[in-house]
Amino acid sequence: xxxxxxxxxxxxxxxxxxxxxxxxxxxxxxxxxxxxxxxxxxxxxxxxxxxxxxxxxxxxxxxxxxxxxxxxxxxxxxxxxxxxxxxxxxxxxxxxxxxxxxxxxxxxxxxxxxxxxxxxxxxxxxxxxxxxxxxxxxxxxxxxxxxxxxxxxxxxxxxxxxxxxxxxxxxxxxxxxxxxxxxxxxxxxxxxxxxxxxxxxxxx
Numbered sequence: 001x002x003x004x005x006x007x008x009x010x011x012x013x014x015x016x017x018x019x020x021x022x023x024x025x026x027x028x029x030x031x032x033x034x035x036x037x038x039x040x041x042x043x044x045x046x047x048x049x050x051x052x053x054x055x056x057x058x059x060x061x062x063x064x065x066x067x068x069x070x071x072x073x074x075x076x077x078x079x080x081x082x083x084x085x086x087x088x089x090x091x092x093x094x095x096x097x098x099x100x101x102x103x104x105x106x107x108x109x110x111x112x113x114x115x116x117x118x119x120x121x122x123x124x125x126x127x128x129x130x131x132x133x134x135x136x137x138x139x140x141x142x143x144x145x146x147x148x149x150x151x152x153x154x155x156x157x158x159x160x161x162x163x164x165x166x167x168x169x170x171x172x173x174x175x176x177x178x179x180x181x182x183x184x185x186x187x188x189x190x191x192x193x194x195x196x197x198x199x200x201x202x203x204x
Contacts, residue, residue, distance in 0.1 A: 052099065053087040056122075060110060061086045063122050065163040067129045074176045077167045085166035086159070098152060105155025109136070174201040 053061070062083030069077040077083075090102050109132070113121040117128040124132075133156075140154035147154075167173040174180050178201040 052091045052103070057103075057106060058083045058087050060106060060120075060122055061159075063129070064106075064109070064133070064159060065166065067126075067133050068160060068163045069167050075172050077163055080167050080170035080172040082163055082166035082170070085170070086162045089162055089166070090158075098158070101152050101155050102158050105159065108155075168201075 060083070062078045062081075065077035065082040065086065069082070071079065090099055094102065110120050110122075113119065113124050113128070113132060116132070117124040121129060121132070136156040137160065140156040140160070143154045144157055168177070177198065179198045180201040
């Protein structure tokens with residue numbers, strides 16, 4: 001019976017991650033570790049995120065995510081606590097090589113900001129932040145298009161995917177950036193939709 005219980009728990013975790021990946025267009029399968037593989041490893045300590053990322057690094061992740069998903073007529077990524085989510089996911093689901101790539105990339109972004117904008121990324125202007133991330137996005141797209149299967153993912157690809165996953169699985173992302181109706185509900189295959197309306201949130 002103990003094994004059956006463990007198997008049910010494992011299946012539940014796999015299903016949750018798979019559904020989140022489907023909602024974000026597969027964004028959950030990040031890095032070469034692929035988060036699904038992490039379901040079979042030992043659970044880390046409850047506060048393990050603090051051992052990999054300090055408060056300043058989490059604040060930097062918040063600003064990175066906010067630049068990708070800024071506040072508009074709905075709250076942005078920082079309001080949704082996406083930085084802490086990213087830190088937790090890297091700590092709890094990435095294997096060590098991908099953790100190192102991610103953390104080195106985070107430090108490289110801050111260093112590049114100091115060199116080009118005269119201040120760390122957190123203190124840089126919105127225009128400088130956006131220009132830097134747009135350049136990184138073009139770089140990662142070129143890298144990912146040409147990389148071999150055994151090569152690791154680009155660090156900014158990891159960051160961008162985690163930011164999207166964190167935001168669109170948060171309460172703010174689901175209930176404010178998207179339309180959400182608690183299930184169970186009525187099945188309607190022909191619901192009317194007007195251009196510009198928010199998409200419907202998937203149900204976990």
